[in-house]
Amino acid sequence: MSQAIRWGILGTGKIAKAFASALKDTPGAELAAVASRSADSAAAFAAEFGAARSHASYQALADDADIDVVYIATPHPMHHDNAMLCLRGGKGVLVEKSFTMNRPQAEEIIALARQKKLFVMEAMWTRFMPAVQEAKRIVDSGEIGRAVQVNADFGFAADFAPEHRVLNPELGGGALLDLGIYPLSMAAFFLGAVESVQAQAQMGPTGVDVQTAFSLRHEGGGLSACSCSLLARTPTELTISGSKGFVRLHDRFHNTEEISVTLVSGAARSSRSIVLPRSGNGYAHEAIEVGRCLRAGLIESPIMPHAETLALMGVLDTIREQIGLRYGADRNDG
Known part of the structure; x- marks a missing residue:
């Protein structure tokens, strides 16, 4: 090389x-x-x-x-x-x-x-953004206590024609594969492997999901609540919570440059913000x-190891089965 x-x-x-x-x-x-x-x-x-x-x-x-x-x-x-x-x-x-x-x-x-x-x-x-890497370091340090819950959303109003990639089933359209992969992957990044999932969806006129919400149970016992939407501009934030407080990745969490850490002890509450610029477009x-x-x-x-990619693709398959979302590739694979 x-x-x-x-x-x-x-x-x-x-x-x-x-x-x-x-x-x-x-x-x-x-x-x-x-x-x-x-x-x-x-x-x-x-x-x-x-x-x-x-x-x-x-x-x-x-x-x-x-x-x-x-x-x-x-x-x-x-x-x-x-x-x-x-x-x-x-x-x-x-x-x-x-x-x-x-x-x-x-x-x-x-x-x-x-x-x-x-x-x-x-x-x-x-996963490789400086702000996300710092959030992972903070969570792993135990500063917020044992992390046991993640809440994450990703949504925008997709004003596209039906043949657009995001809505076209022949091009793998739908909220789940385009946007839901982010909350799913990040929930596993912070709480560990997914043990089970329950999902619901709103299907659109082209046959793909335009909104999907799913809850995850992780192997360590933690829970995640995730959602994605092609109908609503959601806060697009991700929060990791533990017994002592929470870390929040702010608006457009997938490429944010800012996180906040909030610690709570009785009536006392303290917060700090951390700004970690990304390189160029990220x-x-x-x-x-x-x-x-x-x-x-x-x-x-x-x-982003092989085993995790495989596991998360399996979770996506389970979610699609639960919401009735199928693609041509599924037929090809029997």
Whole structure:
């Protein structure tokens, strides 16, 4: 591997552009190549973000010998095939969330990565934010007592046409996979593995969920209450509570720069705020972790390990079963 981590980006949509911008804020990273199914789209993306090469097919990117790792930036239903393609080409992958459409697909990706000894990670960028890492340190320190409860929401009013990715079942639409993955992943990050889940949803006219609420029981006994919505602009906050107080990640918790710690003892109450700026648009932090892992010869990140990605995909499958949300990939997997 060269000194710089040589990135490829598969896809040229909004999230791909955000990640390409973040690579400029990532020490020791270079955008080596981009791929699209359109030569013009790939060339325009490469020119805008300074990629050394552009490819008119995903296969060409997978075959590019001068790439260390590929960021998969396509819609959810394409993640499995795109990741498998790149792994077969000998490339590590950072796969945008939701990681896949279901757990069986995730198992195939991780099995191939382990067989080939290649890096793979779910792109849950929130876990790597400085403010979130500090919140985790505070919770683990015991300052708020034993953490036993998480409350988290993520919602916005999606004023989109029915064919838009967020509402289109053929593109993996729905509140759960697009937004609910955040409260779910963060609840597990702070309280540990999920033991059981109960969910309810409001389904929309396109057949996907437009609001979902779910409660989690964690293996350590803690409980989480989570919700996601494409109908309401919710507070989008996350609170971790223990016997001595609580830590709150404020508005747009998924990329917040501010947390507060409140301690309560009888009638006494004290609060402090902590501001921890993110780098650029925030995506650089997960890219930095990928680079660290690659240089260390790791095939998974301890912050977003394979086992947890698999477990959370399984929880999402259970929630979808409870609310009656099915996709084409489920039929393909029997």
